[in-house]
Amino acid sequence: MSGRREEILDAALAIADEHGIGKVSMRALAERVGVTPMALYRHVSDKAELLDGMVGRLLAGLLPPDAGKARAWDERLAALGHAVRTMARRHPWAAQLLFSRPAVTPDAVRVVDLIYIALLEAGVPDREVPRLERLIATFVIGFAASEASGRFGSGSVDPRGRRGLLPEGELPGHSRLAPWLDLPSDLDTEFEADLDDLLRLIKAVAGGQD
Amino acid sequence: MSGRREEILDAALAIADEHGIGKVSMRALAERVGVTPMALYRHVSDKAELLDGMVGRLLAGLLPPDAGKARAWDERLAALGHAVRTMARRHPWAAQLLFSRPAVTPDAVRVVDLIYIALLEAGVPDREVPRLERLIATFVIGFAASEASGRFGSGSVDPRGRRGLLPEGELPGHSRLAPWLDLPSDLDTEFEADLDDLLRLIKAVAGGQD
DNA sequence: CTGTATACGTCTACAATGTATACATATGAG
DNA sequence: CTCATATGTATACATTGTAGACGTATACAG
Numbered sequence: 314m315s316g317r318r319e320e321i322l323d324a325a326l327a328i329a330d331e332h333g334i335g336k337v338s339m340r341a342l343a344e345r346v347g348v349t350p351m352a353l354y355r356h357v358s359d360k361a362e363l364l365d366g367m368v369g370r371l372l373a374g375l376l377p378p379d380a381g382k383a384r385a386w387d388e389r390l391a392a393l394g395h396a397v398r399t400m401a402r403r404h405p406w407a408a409q410l411l412f413s414r415p416a417v418t419p420d421a422v423r424v425v426d427l428i429y430i431a432l433l434e435a436g437v438p439d440r441e442v443p444r445l446e447r448l449i450a451t452f453v454i455g456f457a458a459s460e461a462s463g464r465f466g467s468g469s470v471d472p473r474g475r476r477g478l479l480p481e482g483e484l485p486g487h488s489r490l491a492p493w494l495d496l497p498s499d500l501d502t503e504f505e506a507d508l509d510d511l512l513r514l515i516k517a518v519a520g521g522q523d
Numbered sequence: 524m525s526g527r528r529e530e531i532l533d534a535a536l537a538i539a540d541e542h543g544i545g546k547v548s549m550r551a552l553a554e555r556v557g558v559t560p561m562a563l564y565r566h567v568s569d570k571a572e573l574l575d576g577m578v579g580r581l582l583a584g585l586l587p588p589d590a591g592k593a594r595a596w597d598e599r600l601a602a603l604g605h606a607v608r609t610m611a612r613r614h615p616w617a618a619q620l621l622f623s624r625p626a627v628t629p630d631a632v633r634v635v636d637l638i639y640i641a642l643l644e645a646g647v648p649d650r651e652v653p654r655l656e657r658l659i660a661t662f663v664i665g666f667a668a669s670e671a672s673g674r675f676g677s678g679s680v681d682p683r684g685r686r687g688l689l690p691e692g693e694l695p696g697h698s699r700l701a702p703w704l705d706l707p708s709d710l711d712t713e714f715e716a717d718l719d720d721l722l723r724l725i726k727a728v729a730g731g732q733d
Numbered sequence: 734c735t736g737t738a739t740a741c742g743t744c745t746a747c748a749a750t751g752t753a754t755a756c757a758t759a760t761g762a763g
Numbered sequence: 764c765t766c767a768t769a770t771g772t773a774t775a776c777a778t779t780g781t782a783g784a785c786g787t788a789t790a791c792a793g
Contacts, residue, residue: 429696458622466625473601486639
């Protein structure tokens with residue numbers, strides 16, 4: 314039908330990956346596709362719709378990794394979590410966008426359904442499933458977004474500097490935790506531990522009342 | 524020292540609250556302050572720094588509600604969570620920004636320290652405190668951002684329509700949960716339940732190894 | 734072949750944005 | 764008076780999204 318639109322989304326994704334989402338302008342995109350800026354509007358009504366199309370592409374890419382579906386529910390959830398994080402590392406611009414619009418594209422709904430099924434399989438009461446889905450998704454996307462945007466302050470601002478901002482004694486928590494805060498943060502194992510905790514939380518909700 | 528800067532931030536906050544963050548342009552801001560656009564650059568080096576200053580203001584407003592500090596650690600954490608969510612509802616533009624830069628302003632660090640202390644008081648092992656702080660903050664900010672941006676799809680897109688996007692049987696989870704999905708979502712009690720679950724998670728981590 | 738609909742693209746133009754550069758003024762200290 | 768510091772102005776530029784009018788090429792109806 315409209316192979317041209319896919320071509321445009323491809324180009325937009327390429328620009329975003331190579332030079333950041335900020336460089337995705339209608340002009341730059343048009344040049345990459347080889348047309349005039351205004352030609353893009355035949356295939357995309359808005360720049361907003363363009364961005365929506367881009368995240369749609371990424372969400373679609375979230376499904377395949379879960380193909381080996383023979384595993385247990387907790388492994389499937391963990392795999393999905395890792396897939397989201399991997400996606401966000403490959404496309405650092407994406408995580409922010411995931412927070413900006415409701416997940417109503419077909420692919421997004423499919424992902425949500427996977428989570429629903431896993432939670433049901435875990436024994437979570439029906440009533441609690443939608444809530445827990447939102448809780449988990451919110452955390453995972455939030456983690457990915459934080460990582461991508463630098464909210465976790467990877468290293469540009471070291472903890473010592475952070476503590477120096479305030480007079481001695483004003484940050485008792487920070488001083489007590491100083492030895493741990495000075496360690497280089499390993500977000501890989503941290504995310505792993507977070508997923509473990511969340512899975513435990515799910516089991517608690519499931520075990521508590523079924 | 525520079526009361527003018529505070530005046531500018533006040534005006535920026537007012538514009539954002541009244542007409543949305545999108546209407547906060549250097550020109551609009553300058554007009555509101557009563558000066559030329561370029562005059563703003565004497566007090567703010569960037570537009571980015573302006574935005575940082577704005578979120579700084581909000582973070583500062585997060586502290587006072589926690590004044591009655593006689594309460595237990597779990598009540599203090601819950602109060603902080605509610606304060607964040609309340610802030611995000613009053614300033615819907617803010618939550619997104621919280622994800623975009625590391626929390627390195629003095630006020631932000633103070634908030635983090637409050638969480639550290641609560642977690643330590645809960646009995647969380649020192650080593651795990653920074654991780655749990657990030658976990659909780661990530662979820663709470665993520666929830667607020669989702670709510671503010673419409674990611675939780677308050678009602679404009681009803682679940683029936685969402686399910687209609689895909690052929691029957693492709694969404695087993697959604698069909699099974701239909702009765703619950705059709706209910707109007709009550710984010711107030713949902714957030715409450717989420718906080719409860721997270722506090723339980725903290726107690727589990729604390730109890731498991733101290 | 735002719736007429737026409739549909740898909741695709743171009744050209745021009747506009748308003749809005751952030752901000753660099755250069756120039757003013759006002760105030761207070763020495 | 765002199766001069767530094769804080770503050771503001773005027774002008775200008777590049778970049779952005781996109782509206783509006785116009786062109787062309789392929790396909791199908793008569």
